[in-house]
Amino acid sequence: MRDLVTGGAACAVPGTSSPSNPFGALANAILGSSSKAQELKGLPETSVNVPGSSSDFRPEAPLTTIPGSEYGNQQHQQLDAWNSDFLYGFRSANHGLEDAWDEIHRPPILPHAQGRESESHLAEFEQIYDHSGSSVLQPTWDGPPQRVLSSFLHSFVDSGRTGIPFRPVVQPVLGLSEGDKQCIRDRSCIMARHIFVDKSEEYISAQVNALLHSLDIDSDHRIRGPMHEPFPELEEYWNKSQSGLKSGMLNSADGWVTEFNQQRENGDPEAWAYSFEELHGTDGWASEFEKEQSQMESFGQIRGGNMSNISAMEQSRMLAHALAQNTDPKFQNSKFLQFVSKMSRGELIVDENQIKPATGSISADWADEYQTQYNFRPNSWADQFTHEQLSQGMDKFATEHQQQGVDDQWVDEFSKLHVQDWAEEFGQQVSEGALGENSADNWADAYDEYLDEQVLASKQQSNTSSRVYVFSDMNPYVGHPNPLKEGQELFHKGLLSEAVLALEAEVLKNPDNAEGWRLLGITHAENDDDQQAIASMMRAQEVDPTNLEVLLALGVSHTNELDQAEALKFLYKWLQNHPKYGALTPHEPVDSLYYANVARLVNEASQMSPEDADIHIVLGVLYNLSREYDKAIESFKTALKLKPHDYSLWNKLGATQANSIQSADAILAYQQALDLKPNYVRAWANMGISYANQGLHEESIRYYVRALSMNPKGDNSWQYLRISLSFASRNDMFEACDSRNLDVLQKEFPL
């Protein structure tokens, strides 16, 4: 059944996807795939930093005056000094003040004040209290939409803290008015510029657009852009400061900004938006297009929806990247940022005014989402354009995409069409100019990146599905001063899931730290997460190609994966790089290795230094590879005589015994491992497997539950648990298992 399961530097069979693993295939058939639970960490301790004798303030007699008034006497002398220096425009306070404040009451200078003169002057301040007129309390905005938005936000935030995936119980209806949407649009745009200061303008608008997209708010033709309107005296400063900016920042937006400014000078800042609507009607584009293209309607809508999804995906990617780079652990816990980021990643979507957690992958979603009509989204220009220019290619693309999702063929085909070219062409064709080139360029860029990403992803997919390390979201250790040390401590304490986060923070900080990657790999292996363990070890090996521990771990991992060639390669490399045994190896290219040759070399080495536990371990792994389990057991037992406290070695022995149908012995070995390291998740899970192999399903369940209570992310263990539940006829617990409700399971199956 389950193959060699080794601890420490080891990885067990990733049962879910490997076709060579019958158990995995069975599990897949029975269970289907399951989603990962999200785990968020609590806030690390914060501290006040007040150096030394911090009492910079002595308690003195409190001032009873307000600031400024105490300077009345000095005002004269000091004013002279500063008048002469710079305040040429200021008159001395004594004779200037009354003039100025009187002037205020003279006929107006500024346009806005026109007509005010005639208004009767409210002489007394107390008249303010005559609040018959202007003091009517405005109705507060506290209807159902507000409560929904608010509670939605808060339940989302709470979900982030508790680690339970966000699932709105009731699909709320957000009746956001146009005004509300405008508020969200404008304010989030301005605020985003404050928060994401280090990012490019494209990035910021992508952030905002993603949020707006999530809330089903039209994209940005009415968003207030960054300021572009230098006053003459500032032109120089601007040119200086802007030369340092990314060139794309202003170019992309210039078109509409110019137009916007023209409109604005006419007096009405909103005019541009209105004129847009006048020109086109609120849904002018869409309806016009639909008329022209009625026979192609469905295709057009598919593409329209696809455009918005492509940009949403792009935005998601950038956001995830940014969050991973945030250096302050507090930021990872910020409710505000979690809200924005969750929205931006499309984990929450608003579909016909209902907020839903996005289900499945984005590529699976888009087809559904097309059906949601974006009736007058500005994106629909893309529909029209693509029809005129590219109907054939796009049809093919759309059809294929719909049927098969992403594949290389259409990517190639589509990239031949010179996305950039046609985007420019389109810009020229827009006679009204209302759309400008900004959106066309953005779209084209986003789409290009999307294509690149897809090509990359498909390549990675075809090479190996398990080599890409996936970082956790919202890592509280990002920004920790010494995450490696923290990770090591957590690892030694046996807090493996926590250690993973700390070590991830370390390798994010120092991607070239082989030790960080290695320890991360070991932690994942011990925590029963094979995919991640292999991915980490591969990164460690990239950084440090000759690290013996890493090479051995990879040899073990690939043995677990039944990948003999790869396993042999790493075990051979281990031998080559070993100071003692390196001389044994002839300088052969590593890609033409034969099992017998490698086994012979390792045997020679083991005879050369029988006191070296490691060489016996390598031998044991090799025997596992050739399924000579009895010999493997002997090798591991020899190694254990030399290293009796190596818990991972006990686990290796147990796994081998389990494979050789000595499950009763295996349990003894696992128990040794657990005695040495009680939080050894993998050993708990392996214990469950051994019981299951002996037909003791009720027992096995208890061990799986124990393992899962320590690492709820162990997807394999969840699947094994479900199988054991089935064999133990405990179908009543399927629901708890499927919803990963550990509380229920732990109560039902105490160990």
Add this chain to the structure above:
Amino acid sequence: MPVFKTPFNGYAVRFSPFYEGRLLVATSQNFGILGNGRLHVLDIDPASGAIAEIRSFETADGIYDCAWSESHDSLAIAAVADGSVKLWDASLPPTANPVRSLHEHSREVHSTDWNPVRRDSFLTASWDDSVKLWTLDRPSSVRTFREHSYCVYAATWSPRHADVFASASGDRTARVWDVRDPRSTLVLPAHDHEILSCDWNKYDECSLATASVDKSVRVWDVRVPRAPVANLAGHGYAVRKVKFSPHRESILLSCSYDMTVCMWDYRAEDALIARYDHHTEFVVGVDMSVLVEGLLASTGWDELVYVWQHGTDPRAMP
């Protein structure tokens, strides 16, 4: 020291210039992006040190800033996100309030400041790029200053000159104005990023501090605008507000999206005197008491208002 939980996200906090333990707190729902606003009048009980709410007032949109009147101990202004400016009398019940609602700004009002010298007037700064001057006896603004080319995030009176104020804008300039002149007197390109706050030194009439999205606080001598007198680096994200101490010439307090409050001595070699990281979300409001030296207050998007003596832990309960 005492803590007060507000139902909405904190936006601004101000000590009363009349009562030692009185605070004004402006808050907004949903981080000020959408929803209501609430203005709280809080009192610190001198015996127990606990904070109790005296009054609260609701608005139909978020409140971004607030200020106490310098002339009437119960009067306060709120800068509301819907573009209105509301005057509240804390001695009157909510039903009798607001005593004034002034609606001229076309966009969010982001800041307000009461004139400490000529005490019947106040300023508002808005995302409509303008600054407006108001007096208590008039139902409409007496002046509008339009020169900034992007949102104006703050406008602050000089503590000495009744007619002089400074403004901070997203157009990357701070400007110094005389209310008698429709044009600014000085344009200070103080940062390469948006400027979110500014404040005058209470002891040096030519000294102005600016705080920017570029994470820095800078102190300027407005007579020598070419280079800052001091550049205070240490915040990790945009600096949202900066205040000069009412008691010490070279002391400043700042708060930031990096969730900390920092105290600085801009003349010292090591300018950063203290860093308080008691908040768990963006800190957007800070103030220093005029009446009690070293008494600080802060509020942020974690919906908490802290009041503490400098040098003590804001979270330590009395």
